[in-house]
Amino acid sequence: MILILIFIFSIKFKNLLLISISMVKSQELEKVRSRILTELKCPLKDAAKNLVFGKGNPDASIMFIGEAPGAKEDELGIPFVGAAGKELDKLLRSIGLTLDDVYIANILKYRPPENRDPAVDEIYRHTPYLIDQIKIIRPKIICTLGNYSTKFVLAQFDIPNMKKISGITQLHGKINPLIIDGMEFMVIPLYHPAAMLYNPNLRKVLGEDFLEMGRILGLKSVEVVEEKKEEKTVKEPKINKETGSKKEEKPKKEVQKGLGEF
DSSP: OHHHHHHHHHHHHHHHHHHHHHHHHHHHHHHHHHHHHHHOOOHHHHHOSSOOOEEEOTTOSEEEEESOOOHHHHHHTOSSOSHHHHHHHHHHHHTTOOGGGEEEEESOSSOOGGGOOOOHHHHHHHHHHHHHHHHHHOOSEEEEESHHHHHHHHTTTOGGGGGGSOOHHHHTTOOEEEEETTEEEEEEEEOOHHHHHHOTHHHHHHHHHHHHHHHHTTOOOHHHHHHHHHHHHOOOOEEOTTTOSEEOOOOOOOEETTTEEO
């Protein structure tokens, strides 16, 4: 009895500890957000409607890093809520994940005009806050979406060294173990979901990269789950004992309660 009580207490204590850690991370992230609002000096900030900081689980083991907010993100102040965000949600569901399992942020915290590429000076101004986000969340896996986030993370946050990193075409789907500032994680470069909206041929590539990532992480893909459901629902035809042939069942007549049999 005492052992059972100790076991129950240990589980409750562990859950409380996890909740406490998550709350601390949320508070630390909010401090970073406040610093951006008060101290960041950048023309993008003056032109944008909203700060687009991040969303998801602050205690997630998987973090996705995109490039910059788009029009919809700028309007709502939340990353990945436009067309690319919907595609990312589908890709996450394909390996059994939801936003509760990941955290999502961008290189730039404000939308660049006409969704242009980030400028070097903007990367210098914005990425210190991204690094703070990474240090607070401490993910085990970082999935970089597109060229800029891939080059920045694989260059180990050293912006001048971004030039030395290959493009996403060569790096997508490959695992890169890294240790930066005492943080150890795997980096998995992926095409940005927006890319497949402009190039439909990338849809299959990105889908396959997600499924491979799911296999590496030991996650069950939705495809596998659906296959198992189908296997359970398939009924073997009955065998006629006299002839040995398969006997098809005649469809049963439907009966509506209170109305009798038709």
